[in-house]
Amino acid sequence: MVDSALSRPGQRERYDSKITQINWVFVICLIALASIGMLLQYSAGGMSWQPWAYKQLIVFCTCLVLTLCLALVDLRVWLWICYPFYTISLLLLVAVEVIGDVRMGAQRWLEIGSFSFQPSEFMKLAIVLGLARFYHEASAKDANLSWKLIIPALMIAVPTGLVMHQPDLGTALLIAFTGGAVMILAGLNWKIIAAAAAGAVVMVPIAFQYILHDYQRNRILTFLNPEADPSGTGYHILQSKIAMGSGGLLGKGLGLGSQSQLNFLPEKHTDFIMAGVCEELGFAGGFAVFALAGALIFMALRMASVSHSHFGRLAAAGTTATFALYVLINGAMVMGLAPVVGIPMALVSYGGSVMLTVMAGFGLILGVRVHRYQELPRQQSIFARFE
Amino acid sequence: MAEPSIVFTDVNERQGAFHRRIFILGGVVAFGLFALTGRLAHLQVLQGGKYQKLSAANQYNFRLIPPPRGDILDRNGKVIAGNRPSFRVMIESNEVKNIDDTLNEVSYILPQAVTNRRRILRDLNQNQRFVPTIIASDLNWEDFSRVSLYANDIPGVVADMDQLRVYHYGGAFSHVVGYVSKINARDLEREKARPDYTEEEDKLLRHPSFRIGKTGIERAYDAQLRGTAGGRKVEVDAEGQVVAEDPQGMIPPKPGADITLTLDADIQMRALEVFGEDSGSAVMMNVNTGEVLCMTSTPAFDPNLFVSGIPTDAYRLLADYERLPLLDKAVGSTYAPGSTFKMTTALALLDAGINPAERVHCSGAFYFGRRFGCWKPGGHGSVDMVGAIKHSCDVYFYAMCNRAGIDRIARAGRKLGLEHIYPDLGIDGQKKGLLPDQEYVRKYRKKDPVWHPGETLSAAIGQGMTLVSPIQLATYTARIANGKKAVEPYLVNKIGGDLEDHMSKFKTIEIPEAHLAIIRDGMNRVSNDADGTAYRQSQLDLGPNIHMAGKTGTAQVRGYDKTGIRKANEWKYKDHGLFVCYAPVDQPKYALAVVVQHGVAGGRFAAPKAREIMRLALIKDPEIRKRITGPVNAAIDTGKLNADASASASAEVDVPVDPNARSD
Secondary structure, eight states: OHHHHHTSTTGGGSHHHHHHHSOHHHHHHHHHHHHHHHHHHHHHTTSSSTTTHHHHHHHHHHHHHHHHHHHTSOHHHHHHHHHHHHHHHHHHHHHHHHHOEEETTEEEEEEETTEEEOHHHHHHHHHHHHHHHHHHHSOHHHHHSOGGGHHHHHHHHHHHHHHHHTTOHHHHHHHHHHHHHHHHHTTOOHHHHHHHHHHHHHHHHHIIIIISOHHHHHHHHHHHOGGGSTTTTTHHHHHHHHHHHHHTTTOSOTTOOHHHHTTOSTTTTTTTHHHHHHHHHHHHHHHHHHHHHHHHHHHHHHHHHTOSSHHHHHHHHHHHHHHHHHHHHHHHHHTTSSOOOSOOOTTTSSOHHHHHHHHHHHHHHHHHHHTTTOOOOOOOOTTGGGO | OOSOGGGHHHHHHHHHHHHHHHHHHHHHHHHHHHHHHHHHHIIIIISHHHHHHHHHHHHEEEEEEOOOOOOEEOTTSOEEEEEEEEEEEEEOGGGOSOHHHHHHHHHHHOTHHHHTHHHHHHHHHHSOTTSOEEEEEEEOHHHHHHHHHHGGGSTTEEEEEEEEEEETTGGGGTTTTOOEEEOOHHHHHHHHTSTTOOHHHHHHHHSTTOEEEOSHHHHHTHHHHHOBOEEEEEEEOTTOOEEEEEEEEEEOOBOOOOEEESOOHHHHHHHHHHHTTOOEEEEEEETTTOBEEEEEEESOOOTHHHHTOOOHHHHHHHHHOTTOTTSOHHHHOOBOOGGGGHHHHHHHHHHTTOOTTOOEEEOSEEEESEEEEOSSTTOOEEEOHHHHHHHTOHHHHHHHHHHHOHHHHHHHHHHTTOSOOOGGGOOSOOOOOBOOOHHHHHHHOSSSOSOOHHHHHHHHTTOTTOBBOHHHHHHHHHHHHHOSEEOOOBOEEEETTEEOOOGGGOEEOSSOHHHHHHHHHHHHHHHHSTTSTTTGGGOOOSOSSOOOEEEEEEEOOSOBOTTOOBOTTSGGGSOEEEEEEEEOSSSOOEEEEEEETTOSOIIIIIHHHHHHHHHHHHHHOHHHHHHHHSOTTTTOOHHHHHHHHHHHHHHSOOOOOOTTTTOO
16 A cells, blocks of 8 residues: 555655655646646737747746645755745735836836736735734634634734735735635634625725725726726627627637627636637537536545645645636626636636636646645744733 | 344345335336326427428528619610629627627727727617628728638628619719618618508518618609519528538519619709709600600709718708708709799680780789889780790789689690609609689688689789699699690600500690690790890700790799899899790600799890700701701691691681691
8 A cells, every 4th residue: 555655754855755745636727727728829910829839838837847746845945935925925025115117017026137917916925824823823723713813803904905006906805705715714713704805895886985986996896897898898798798609609710709709708818718719619618617526626635635734724725725826716797797806817817827826726736735734843833822 | 044034124124115216216217207208209299390490591592692682774865873793791790609709809890890880789789680790891992801701700791792872973963863772760660551561571671781762763663663672592600601502592682673764864963054053953854755864953852872881071062051952853843833823824814715815004013902013013914815824924914813713724734744743753852832712711711711802913913822732833844745645744754664654644635726826826936036035045056947936934032021122133132044845846845844943034044055955955956957957848847737726726616727827
């Protein structure tokens, strides 16, 4: 038995045995999903590897290697880098606020040399790690109901607020939801969940009126009634629905989708790539994407739940929640079920930052599975001395 | 393993909570994915058809190709109304993101766009989204080539060639042929009310180059002239740029049918020439076929002005001019027929069994309750019926008319085509005119519903309530000259090469030929007896074989003030001059009615015009030209004519007919 062999002392720490513990079915699903994305980028580029498909392939291959490497990283290392990573990400967000680049009306980008990146992307991963680290130390009672919950609440609220201010509603929501998911998974008291939900319901109209920017308000109004202004703000949703609907069961064929090929579909290779998938590959293509994404999510949740360490469980489940939110929000957005918030379809949409975040997250999930028997010691937290 | 389990309680509690909640997370995700897949199936499988249509509407664009309008030709094939090319620039509002920016760009290459900016913006607002709006039309070649070079760089701006209606004869046919103009809301409503109205037609009607017939033949035969629009199927991208053209999707437009009229452009032009500045109308008909050879209404206007929209000030000038250039006087204006009506009265007298040889003494006036004066104050002496027509003696008709009665007079008039709208003429705006009779006053004159015998006297000489239009006068003359068939006037000979049949619909005149022969004798004497009222004015000078017969008329215009003094020096109070005639006398072929509004007297002012028009018609007719140039008595087939006349006379009523009556 492999397990008995692995039970030999030191055997599990060997890289060759770690590789056997990587969930290869999961990796194949990843490749399949990313391939659908690259196929569509090939089509969107006018049946050409340029300008998107080729770059995406390079990025994906690099990220895949990174994922597999990260899967072999000891969980103690993950545990060790959690707070520093979170702190650096937060500082970068502050830096964006102060010296960030303004692109397309939003201050999201930070430039270091010729390399520019969005620190909010790192925060998606950092929030999971930071919270998992916190809950790893916290007791079940603390996680359920305690004054100490102010700490994770602030850990979520501060970056959310910063990202919201950029403004990047989509990422802010993603960070908030991911953080919330981790808190719930850690055992947050249902009364607090209910109170937060009620508070959110009350906050929505207030936020709509006072916090959101005009264009964000318009997007939501458009979502509620897309036909009101078909050539203006409702254009995206309407054209996206036309693209998807006209695809039918089996699609128009790769490179033959009139909506995407003739530029009726905006953002056809990024946020609205699902509309292209559904137009050119039909319901079959769209279903395949959701099926693969679903398979990835459930495999990931399974991998999270077999971990022996609370940190591993929460980190893997939190990252899975991030991916699930990408899929669900983007899917709802392109089908006209949610307002247009700039959230791409992870793995399928063109774009390096998201790919990097998500693939790093998958590396963590795979790593949790690889190191599922690892017991992580609970260090005395800074709070311990107050107890 | 060896460690006490108590240490793990907290850990296990955390683990338990996580495991319970991860099921909830999984459930939420599963629900979300299920909902998305369901929505996908709904969009793609259930509503797929709807979105496929929307997608095709995005991808393919039908560019309408308006059909060229059919030409309108005269009887000899001369083009009266045709089409000419016009270069123009249009803006397609649904493909323009920002109208102001686009117009600014256009104004760099086309300065007109600046001056017309307000009009363009107004049109853009009025037009529907898919309807292009014209920026400028009728460009010269230099402007057009510059625009077509740069227009493709400005999305939504199209330069192309258009067909514009052109009327080669200017105002000569402005009333009868009419004009086309831009469609207005009322036209659109009327078209939409048609049961066979299609969406394709709607697009054509809203096309900026489409013109609809507004008056005359253009309106009456608009459906035939219009044709069917074609289409160009093009593939466009999101910016509206044409990506590809689908040659299979090209539907060529079906041009409108050409319409050949019965009108003769030369005669029409001659009629206009002789009218000069005078206001009035001339209508010439073929007495056998009913073809209308000329139909003028003067003064006229240039219909070309209306094609692209007439400026308001120019329109006001036309509308306010007292000689009413916009009115079609040939059909839409009625006049008291005056003495030209005396043939009707005479026929009524014959119908009442009065012997045409019975003589009346004219002393210059007739007393019937009051004094009724003859036009010749000195009187005509003793006149019979033919003499009364020849001299246009009023007293004869005053004395005789009540023996026939007003109803008989009105009936005779109706048999000859008066108080009647000719359906085959086709054109709108025909006025029915009026032949008063007892029933009419009973029905419509509520104040005084009884016909007074004194009124018959006025009616008998074509005054009083009697009203006729020039086309009715021409038809009336044609029927007298024809003698057999009740000809009706028509204007259209051929539509798209197919001959139109009008003649088979003609009924027989219910008046004995013998009676008509007497009338014709009277008319002949008017023109050809040296003492006839229009002898001098009726000499055609076409040799001894060809003569015309006519009848003058002067219709009094209500121009007497209370003291009975006529304000004759003012144009609009002068009498109307009328003249009806037909020629040749022996074998009538052409009938002509001329009305000169406020033309003082028929003999002096209308008859010379009629002579000139008739002369040209006769000279143009090849058969008659042969007779003019031929030997003196060769073509006169007196025997045949007389045989016809006596046969019908003996068959109908016993009226003495002088077979030699019209041999002078």
